[in-house]
Amino acid sequence: MQRRFSFTRLFSYSFSALAAGTVVAMFVLLILQSLPVWQHEGLSFLTGTKWFYRQQQFGAAPMILGTMITAFTALLLAAPLGIGAAIFTSEFLHPRLRLTVKVVIELLAGVPSVIYGLLGVLFLRNWIYDLLTPFDPLSGDTLLTGAVLLAVMILPTVMTLADDALRGVPVIQRHAARGLGLNSSEVALHIALPQSVRGLLAALLLALGRALGEAIAVFLVVGRQDNQWPYRLLSMQPLIQSGQTITTKLASSETNIAYGYPLHWAAICGLALVLMVMVAGITLISASFSRRHVP
Amino acid sequence: MSRKLLHHGFRAFTALCALLACSILGWLIFAIARRGWPAISWQFFTEQIRLVGASGGIFYNLIGTGILLLTAFITSSPMALSLALLHGVYLREGRWKRALETLLYVINGMPSIVCGIFGLIVFVQFLGWGKSWLSGGFLLGIIMLPTVTVALMERIASLPVRYVEAATGLGLRQSQIIWSIILPQSLSGLVTGSLLGLARAAGEIAPIMFTATIFAGATIPHGVKESPVLSLPYHIFILAQDSFDPSVGAKVWGTALVMIGLVFVLSLIALPARLKMHEEAHHD
The missing domain is CATH 1.20.5 (Single alpha-helices involved in coiled-coils or other helix-helix interfaces)
Structure with a gap:
């Protein structure tokens, strides 16, 4: 076919380039603007445990740890519940009712994070404080509070994507299995679950990405205490004291303060870069598991 | 047994x-x-904030969120249409198409606070806009882009091939096919995708907290530079941090209810149709 000038083609390519350019610019800008801190701290930006910006000390390890702890704990809490619930909706629930449940779940996935934050501030914080009384906590603002809140927030995502993955298993295979005498639980356990493992993993990773990148709700309940590096890494201790995650640091007023000071600003951009790389990595792994689940 | x-x-x-x-x-x-x-009362919607949120209503917060969402819709639509056309019409199966899908995954997973930092660098500092509704709207547009694009892509992919074949048979050029067949037929995808995207963007704070919104003292913006707006979610965010005053408390919950109501209305218009389409796709 002969190709002549087409306004529509030009339009499509230029606006697509704008979208792609914005994302590329994000990476490039964050790398460039964070250069000073990499020169100043080197790798100890990632491993250092002290963040005192007045002393020009920038160690992000406690925040990276805080991010990991809250996100993984949240996933640990949400995954069994979400997948269990998804098995129920996809395998046992009547199809018509299933669509209703699905609408409800999708609605709840859209509840803004600040609403979760508000409920966290006014309820969850006190509940966690009461729950932790035997450990004598300083307040209800702990990494655990953030994790529980995140778990509730990612629950709809886990549920709805896991349900999609399970529904993706062909009906004909279920029929065949039922014909062989398996009951519906056995079909779920031996046919649907094993076949949708990739989809389920993709769902969990996507939820993990959400949890890692969530800022506002965690900001309100996590205590935002800097330099909380635990004495023992493998213990409950970091979970039940207040801490800081990368996102809560970025959302704090320090971001506004930092701009006038090149090194401090570079440190903030470095944090954003670390977060972006972590989340983009997880998103891409999730995408490679299943090339279908962009919501 | x-x-x-x-x-x-x-x-x-x-x-x-x-x-x-x-x-x-x-x-x-x-x-x-x-x-x-x-x-919730009529005055709650028509009055502006007084006494640091303890009294008055959320009129300018609603206006501000409206402005941000409208801007986000206007920014995201052309980009979403372009990406969907590239995916459905211009690009063949292969490396570029996969790159485009990867791009959408990356944007979709992007932490919104990183968008906020990016906006702070580009709009607030480089362009010297200060806080402006336009930068907030653009960033929210980027946030909702994957949702809109994927909805459009799905619509375009589900178009019957014979439509395009018939149009080709009539001698239409590719761009004529796009404007007379593909775009009109996939308009519903743009609408449902945008509604869902807007529902997601409406509650976002992280992209706009440094770039577009303030807590009090803004009304309707008159230009681009130094023209912030108020917004619903930021209002809740600030008040949630010190809600000891019971009268503030009542207003926070009221604002939260309005916020949820807005999000639910936006999604409820779009969700059932979209989910039904998904279900049917699964049963093929």
């Missing part, structure tokens, strides 16, 4: 999971509706 026991046990267990999940989420709505309802 033990098979049957296992069957019932397993079913009960998953039902319990579903019940627990739904009731957590049901409780959430109930908790907000119960506390927020008393604050």
Whole structure:
């Protein structure tokens, strides 16, 4: 076919380039603007445990740890519940009712994070404080509070994507299995679950990405205490004291303060870069598991 | 016998999971509706904030969120249409098409606070806009882009091939086919995708907290530079940090209820149709 000038083609390519350019610019800008801190701290930006910006000390390890702890704990809490619930909706629930449940779940996935934050501030914080009384906590603002809140927030995502993955298993295979005498639980356990493992993993990773990148709700309940590096890494201790995650640091007023000071600003951009790389990595792994689940 | 026991046990267990999940989420709505309802009145929507949120209403917050969302819609639509056309029409199967999908995954997973930092660098500092509704709207447009694009892509992919074949047979050029067949037929995808995207963007704070929105003292913006707006979610965010004053408390819950109401209305218009389409796709 002969190709002549087409306004529509030009339009499509230029606006697509704008979208792609914005994302590329994000990476490039964050790398460039964070250069000073990499020169100043080197790798100890990632491993250092002290963040005192007045002393020009920038160690992000406690925040990276805080991010990991809250996100993984949240996933640990949400995954069994979400997948269990998804098995129920996809395998046992009547199809018509299933669509209703699905609408409800999708609605709840859209509840803004600040609403979760508000409920966290006014309820969850006190509940966690009461729950932790035997450990004598300083307040209800702990990494655990953030994790529980995140778990509730990612629950709809886990549920709805896991349900999609399970529904993706062909009906004909279920029929065949039922014909062989398996009951519906056995079909779920031996046919649907094993076949949708990739989809389920993709769902969990996507939820993990959400949890890692969530800022506002965690900001309100996590205590935002800097330099909380635990004495023992493998213990409950970091979970039940207040801490800081990368996102809560970025959302704090320090971001506004930092701009006038090149090194401090570079440190903030470095944090954003670390977060972006972590989340983009997880998103891409999730995408490679299943090339279908962009919501 | 033990098979049957296992069957019932397993079913009960998953039902319990579903019940627990739904009731957590049901409780959430109930908790907000119960506390927020008393604050809702006509004046709540038509008055502006007074006494640091303890009195008055959320008029300019609604206006501000409206402006941000409208801007986000206007920014995201051309980009979403372009990306969907590239995906559905211009690009062949292969490396570039996969790159485009990867791009959408990356944007979709992007932490919104990183968008905020990016906006702070580019709009607030490089361009010297200060806080401006335009930068906030653009960033929210980027946030909702994947949702809109994927909805459009799905619509375009589900168009019957014979439409395009018939149009080609009539001698239409590619761009004529796009404007007379593909775009009109996939308009519903743009609408539902945008509504869902806007529902997601409406509650975002992280992209706009440094770039577009302030807590009090803004009305309707008159230009681009130094023209911030108020917004619903930021209002809740600030008040949630020090809600000891009971009269502030009532207003926060009221605002939260309005916020949830807005998000639900946006998604409820779009969701059933979209989910139905998904379901049908799954059964093929």
